[in-house]
Amino acid sequence: MNLVIATTVELAAVTTVLLLVLATPLAWWLARSRRWWSEIIGAISALPLVLPPTVIGFYVLVALGPASPLMALLHPFGIHTLAFSFSGLVIGSLFYSLPFAVQPLRTAFEAIGDRPLDLAATMGAGPMDRFFSIGLPMARRGFLSAAILVFAHTVGEFGVVLMIGGSIPGKTEVLSIRIYQLVEALQYGEAHRIAAGLVVFAFLTLLALLLVERRIRGVQP
Amino acid sequence: MPYTIVVSILLGATSPAFAADAIVAVAANFTEPAKEIAVAFNKATGHTATLSFGASGAFYAQMGHGAPFEVFLSADAERPEMAERDRLAVPGSRFTYAIGRLVLYSATPGFVDDAGAVLKAGTFDHLSIADPTAAPYGMAAMQVMQALGVYPALAPKIVKGSSITQAYQFVATGAAALGFLAQSQVFNIQGGSRWLVPKRLHKPINQQAVLLKTGADNPAALAFVKFLKGPRSIAIIHRYGYETR
Numbered sequence: 453m454n455l456v457i458a459t460t461v462e463l464a465a466v467t468t469v470l471l472l473v474l475a476t477p478l479a480w481w482l483a484r485s486r487r488w489w490s491e492i493i494g495a496i497s498a499l500p501l502v503l504p505p506t507v508i509g510f511y512v513l514v515a516l517g518p519a520s521p522l523m524a525l526l527h528p529f530g531i532h533t534l535a536f537s538f539s540g541l542v543i544g545s546l547f548y549s550l551p552f553a554v555q556p557l558r559t560a561f562e563a564i565g566d567r568p569l570d571l572a573a574t575m576g577a578g579p580m581d582r583f584f585s586i587g588l589p590m591a592r593r594g595f596l597s598a599a600i601l602v603f604a605h606t607v608g609e610f611g612v613v614l615m616i617g618g619s620i621p622g623k624t625e626v627l628s629i630r631i632y633q634l635v636e637a638l639q640y641g642e643a644h645r646i647a648a649g650l651v652v653f654a655f656l657t658l659l660a661l662l663l664v665e666r667r668i669r670g671v672q673p
Numbered sequence: 674m675p676y677t678i679v680v681s682i683l684l685g686a687t688s689p690a691f692a693a694d695a696i697v698a699v700a701a702n703f704t705e706p707a708k709e710i711a712v713a714f715n716k717a718t719g720h721t722a723t724l725s726f727g728a729s730g731a732f733y734a735q736m737g738h739g740a741p742f743e744v745f746l747s748a749d750a751e752r753p754e755m756a757e758r759d760r761l762a763v764p765g766s767r768f769t770y771a772i773g774r775l776v777l778y779s780a781t782p783g784f785v786d787d788a789g790a791v792l793k794a795g796t797f798d799h800l801s802i803a804d805p806t807a808a809p810y811g812m813a814a815m816q817v818m819q820a821l822g823v824y825p826a827l828a829p830k831i832v833k834g835s836s837i838t839q840a841y842q843f844v845a846t847g848a849a850a851l852g853f854l855a856q857s858q859v860f861n862i863q864g865g866s867r868w869l870v871p872k873r874l875h876k877p878i879n880q881q882a883v884l885l886k887t888g889a890d891n892p893a894a895l896a897f898v899k900f901l902k903g904p905r906s907i908a909i910i911h912r913y914g915y916e917t918r
Contacts, residue, residue, distance in 0.1 A: 510842070517848040535848035536799050536832045618832025618843065619804065632835065636730035636807030638755075 460626040463538070464606040467545040471553040471602050472595065474546070479557035480587060494558075498551045505548060509615025512544040516616065536618040541626075544612040552601040560594020561587060596664055604657045608650070692719040693893035696741055698732040699724050700748035700880065701838040702773065702810065702855040706913040707746065713909065714900045720893035728836040730807040736761055736885065743888025744897055746770065746880070748837070749809040753883040766884035770901050771915040773878035774856035775813045777868040780844060785851055785866040792823045797830065801843035801852030804833045811840070813875040814853035820874045860914035880915075 617624035634643035803811035834840035888894030
């Protein structure tokens, strides 16, 4: 049981850190781009919101399998398949939770507006400088929201893990899968206990998110 | 109404006065034969059968909470027995409609030999099975590995699908090199390589059906259960690699 919790938390934590790093430049570009076609990229990055998780999971399974051209690129490094591995779960989770990082970050970056950035530019700040000294600090609320949402969403992930995990203890067996298996095996008592734990966790997470947002609103009216 | 009488005569004696519909919960491994049986059932009786496919365990959980299923075709004997004990089923209606056969299958030709020696060689990364706590085919797979004495060596390579359908997906996509599947799933697939696991290596996979109380008064549900025991159904069941009593 502890192993399952550890795997779940580790997956959510790794996904959150990686996704914040990967989604930030994308969200920044989406927020600042003035070209209409940037919304094509915006729409693609939001697709996981609409697609059934098992569909995402199935394609990730195919992409990470030994027959995939993607994996052929990794053959020189001795990697033939990432399906049923922790790394594979992380890759699936990155896709699955991408919109939950991009949307809050983009909103936060857009809220900064052009003025502070234009002012900084007239004072000689380059694009990187503007991003690090204005973009990042002013969007910290967005980062916090994104981190909490991604972490919580990954803990609740089911369909993707079901498709690519294979339920290997210590590697790919997470809480949501455990609950499903317990219900299938008619062990309702244990399933209720884990589900109750997840509900408490989800409630506390969302409460924290709302309190953080309220506090930041209070500081910057 | 003379017109109604004419129509009844035209439809012939086998058609009932009222064509009804039966809602049937079908274990995932029995998907294909069940579809064929439903078509034959409709032709023979005029009734229709609406089929839902899924894991037996999930169906059982839903049945206890008001799901509208009228007939339950489980992948095992345990859950129909429990349905009887929990008074969800009509007493005495339980019977074995098919006996499943386990097969070790790989999408790669020549990979699985006809004696299962590949299990001892262990020249693969992942072996796919259905979750043994929920799926009888997964349980049978565990028994086979234990009987052959290869389980301790293979345990780290086992990946579990939530149902036998998912165990098949893992193998079909090549994500797992081979897997223990239901013979019915790969019976009509050419190519690949397979070993029909001898029956003595695992307990029999008796797939039982039961009439649920929700369907006790539905002529279509009663007729479906009767049709499932009949020669036309049995012929279809055999054609998909199952055995019968």
